Amino acid sequence: MTLQIQLHSLGFPRIGAQRELKFALEAYWRGEASLATLKAQGARLRRLHWARQAGLDFWPVGDFSFYDHVLDMGLTLGHVPERFAGVALDPLDTAFRVARGRTAPTARGPHGAPLPDAPAAEMTKWFDTNYHCIVPEFHAGTTFELDASRLVEQLVEARQVAAETCPPVEGRPQPRPVILGPVSYLALGKSKDGSDRLALLERLLPVYTRLLQTLADRGVHWVQVDEPILATELGADWKHAFQTAYHQLKACPVKLLLTTYFGPLRDNLHLAVNLPVAGLHLDAVRGREDLQPLLNLWPKHKVLSLGVVDGRNVWKTDLNATLDWLEPVAERLEGALGGQLWLAPSCSLLHVPVDLDTETDLDSEVKPWLAFAQQKLQELQVLGQALREGRAAVAAALQANQAACQARRTSARVHHPVVRDAVHEALGAAVSSTRWGQRQSPHAVRAQVQAQQLQLPLYPTTTIGSFPQTLAIRQARSEHKAGRLSDAAYQALMAAEIERAVREQEALGLDVLVHGEAERNDMVEYFGEQLEGFAISRFGWVQSYGSRCVKPPILFGDIRRPQAMTVAWTRLAQSFTHKPMKGMLTGPVTLLNWSFVRDDQPRADTCLQLALAVRDEVLDLERAGVRIIQIDEAALREGLPLRQADWPAYLRWAVDAFRVAANGVADATQIHTHMCYSEFNDILPAIAELDADVITIETSRSDMELLQAFEHFDYPNQIGPGVYDIHSPRVPTQAQIEQLMRKAAERIPAERLWVNPDCGLKTRQWAEVIPALRHMVAAAQALRQAH
Numbered sequence: 207m208t209l210q211i212q213l214h215s216l217g218f219p220r221i222g223a224q225r226e227l228k229f230a231l232e233a234y235w236r237g238e239a240s241l242a243t244l245k246a247q248g249a250r251l252r253r254l255h256w257a258r259q260a261g262l263d264f265w266p267v268g269d270f271s272f273y274d275h276v277l278d279m280g281l282t283l284g285h286v287p288e289r290f291a292g293v294a295l296d297p298l299d300t301a302f303r304v305a306r307g308r309t310a311p312t313a314r315g316p317h318g319a320p321l322p323d324a325p326a327a328e329m330t331k332w333f334d335t336n337y338h339c340i341v342p343e344f345h346a347g348t349t350f351e352l353d354a355s356r357l358v359e360q361l362v363e364a365r366q367v368a369a370e371t372c373p374p375v376e377g378r379p380q381p382r383p384v385i386l387g388p389v390s391y392l393a394l395g396k397s398k399d400g401s402d403r404l405a406l407l408e409r410l411l412p413v414y415t416r417l418l419q420t421l422a423d424r425g426v427h428w429v430q431v432d433e434p435i436l437a438t439e440l441g442a443d444w445k446h447a448f449q450t451a452y453h454q455l456k457a458c459p460v461k462l463l464l465t466t467y468f469g470p471l472r473d474n475l476h477l478a479v480n481l482p483v484a485g486l487h488l489d490a491v492r493g494r495e496d497l498q499p500l501l502n503l504w505p506k507h508k509v510l511s512l513g514v515v516d517g518r519n520v521w522k523t524d525l526n527a528t529l530d531w532l533e534p535v536a537e538r539l540e541g542a543l544g545g546q547l548w549l550a551p552s553c554s555l556l557h558v559p560v561d562l563d564t565e566t567d568l569d570s571e572v573k574p575w576l577a578f579a580q581q582k583l584q585e586l587q588v589l590g591q592a593l594r595e596g597r598a599a600v601a602a603a604l605q606a607n608q609a610a611c612q613a614r615r616t617s618a619r620v621h622h623p624v625v626r627d628a629v630h631e632a633l634g635a636a637v638s639s640t641r642w643g644q645r646q647s648p649h650a651v652r653a654q655v656q657a658q659q660l661q662l663p664l665y666p667t668t669t670i671g672s673f674p675q676t677l678a679i680r681q682a683r684s685e686h687k688a689g690r691l692s693d694a695a696y697q698a699l700m701a702a703e704i705e706r707a708v709r710e711q712e713a714l715g716l717d718v719l720v721h722g723e724a725e726r727n728d729m730v731e732y733f734g735e736q737l738e739g740f741a742i743s744r745f746g747w748v749q750s751y752g753s754r755c756v757k758p759p760i761l762f763g764d765i766r767r768p769q770a771m772t773v774a775w776t777r778l779a780q781s782f783t784h785k786p787m788k789g790m791l792t793g794p795v796t797l798l799n800w801s802f803v804r805d806d807q808p809r810a811d812t813c814l815q816l817a818l819a820v821r822d823e824v825l826d827l828e829r830a831g832v833r834i835i836q837i838d839e840a841a842l843r844e845g846l847p848l849r850q851a852d853w854p855a856y857l858r859w860a861v862d863a864f865r866v867a868a869n870g871v872a873d874a875t876q877i878h879t880h881m882c883y884s885e886f887n888d889i890l891p892a893i894a895e896l897d898a899d900v901i902t903i904e905t906s907r908s909d910m911e912l913l914q915a916f917e918h919f920d921y922p923n924q925i926g927p928g929v930y931d932i933h934s935p936r937v938p939t940q941a942q943i944e945q946l947m948r949k950a951a952e953r954i955p956a957e958r959l960w961v962n963p964d965c966g967l968k969t970r971q972w973a974e975v976i977p978a979l980r981h982m983v984a985a986a987q988a989l990r991q992a993h
């Protein structure tokens with residue numbers, strides 16, 4: 207019996223190769239385009255995306271989303287927060303209201319009345335990716351009701367596209383609906399009344415059953431059910447929920463492909479293998495360790511799907527190396543009666559950019575090493591053909607691939623001896639205790655030296671770094687990029703913006719000033735552009751949430767800092783004031799976590815290289831007379847591994863990297879760090895180990911409750927708890943700020959408190975920033991007087 211090899215994908219990027227979906231959404235939300243126009247644009251993108259997947263045996267259907275797939279699943283399950291229910295709207299407008307608290311101004315409620323705003327649903331990270339999904343809200347009384355219309359409509363659409371574009375002789379791709387499984391849906395949500403989410407499973411399963419039945423009635427054979435939660439640690443109750451769910455769903459007349467991704471199944475392997483489903487997808491890139499144990503247990507009647515192409519990164523797959531381990535697996539399955547092996551990317555391609563071919567300016571040595579979504583699907587085709595017909599059938603493709611992989615492995619830009627030596631030297635047994643990671647004196651001593659030097663008042667005021675990125679700044683940047691504005695003219699404009707930011711801060715009476723970051727397009731890309739070892743794409747956009755995209759730089763090789771990156775701008779800013787000017791850097795962990803990172807060495811090693819580059823910049827700033835240096839680590843928490851068991855190892859090297867970057871300075875130099883989130887409980891020991899003199903954090907929305915954790919932990923260094931939410935255009939009053947700071951002072955001694963906003967101000971207008979900061983400075987003055 208020969209083995210049947212089939213190719214498929216778990217999902218395709220939705221945003222469009224040129225971010226078409228982003229622009230269509232934003233036009234609709236501004237009221238400039240109709241809902242019909244937006245929907246037509248969505249249909250056009252789906253059609254394009256299926257066409258790009260023409261060579262596959264199955265097409266995902268329902269992976270496309272106008273905002274978020276978890277939210278879509280909620281609508282399919284008739285489950286939206288109560289504050290949004292009861293208004294008869296187009297489901298898409300309902301989705302936008304849930305996600306954004308509002309929809310387009312043209313969307314009207316019953317009798318044409320404008321819709322009131324309501325608090326948007328929360329977002330959370332989609333597992334360990336930089337994609338954010340909407341958090342389903344549950345309470346004891348939550349009910350569900352099937353609305354299969356989205357999936358059914360897109361199924362019809364996909365069949366039509368298949369019929370039009372794929373010749374019948376070759377066998378057309380089979381459209382296969384994608385849904386989020388019931389257990390992951392519950393796990394991603396939050397109970398609003400303390401009730402047990404799992405108790406809802408009983409009510410949820412009949413709706414899933416009806417959905418599968420509805421799809422079966424429409425002629426669907428296979429349904430992809432995503433249960434990524436299987437790659438995380440599961441308690442006994444959650445494991446039990448899997449049993450209950452899939453034993454109940456097995457009665458449905460469709461075959462289920464249970465998909466897991468983002469990591470190994472480890473102790474959930476037995477559970478996953480034995481669930482009564484027709485097929486199982488395993489992430490064979492991150493979860494390769496599961497493969498042998500899995501094959502030993504494999505029930506021969508099931509379809510095994512292996513995710514062999516990395517859906518989380520942009521590197522070309524080493525096809526020969528993949529075949530080296532894949533061929534024996536195929537041979538083993540071949541013995542099985544009617545054995546089936548499916549190949550796919552490891553996870554949905556949502557997390558990579560669309561098409562490398564659009565990159566005309568990308569570093570020409572690096573470009574051939576890369577594969578975006580489109581290229582990854584081509585790799586899949588080569589692998590499929592090699593397994594079906596032997597490697598000789600695809601000899602040319604394999605050879606080209608080998609040449610590219612070999613070039614990458616041996617490139618002098620990937621392996622730089624000078625960097626290797628520096629890393630070697632810094633890599634002591636324990637970085638944090640060597641001169642590389644250790645400040646000269648403990649914080650209590652440093653604090654006195656710094657107080658002497660800086661002469662700051664009690665409750666010193668500062669901001670987090672960026673000031674409004676005005677239209678003028680953004681236009682100058684794009685004109686400069688397009689070559690229509692000379693370097694000198696661009697620099698002069700940025701200098702003028704920096705001067706303006708400093709003058710405004712002087713006038714406001716802030717104590718520690720910033721230059722405002724006018725010259726930075728993005729806090730990671732700005733450094734990526736200046737460091738050797740990074741390449742910058744033009745269209746390498748990846749969805750972060752809704753219409754928001756990020757363009758992660760591509761970290762391909764050993765990191766070197768050819769010259770100082772921020773010293774000149776900081777000096778310039780300092781020249782406009784006698785107040786201390788903060789140097790402003792992005793930390794190594796954030797540079798790492800917000801980039802596509804090389805996969806040929808451990809992330810920890812790459813992070814240390816970044817740390818050494820940032821360290822050199824810190825020391826250059828110090829030499830230039832900068833007395834306060836802020837090193838942002840906005841993404842430290844984001845890098846936490848999926849499984850808590852893996853947290854300590856990550857935190858160890860992440861903290862070490864920060865310490866290497868920051869701690870080479872003299873006692874008199876004050877190190878700040880900034881983290882814009884409000885969950886610290888579980889990582890506070892690591893945060894304390896960073897040993898930054900001052901940490902500024904987001905706290906305004908949690909009403910300073912967050913400081914309780916710092917208090918209980920006896921956090922020893924100084925803290926700037928954010929006093930106002932920079933995400934909102936609302937200007938806080940002086941009284942509100944004073945009240946928040948008084949609450950803060952109940953938990954943290956006033957001598958250790960700073961006064962600052964939650965985060966940078968780049969998305970705000972000057973007209974909002976000035977009154978807000980005026981109130982903040984006035985509040986600090988009032989607090990000092992009252993002290």
Ligand code: GLN
Nearest residue numbers: 670671672838840882966
């Ligand atoms: N210094 C950066 C800014 O103010 C920090 C941004 C961030 O933490 N996300 O914009």
Ligand code: ZN
Nearest residue numbers: 881882965966
């Ligand atoms: Zn921030």
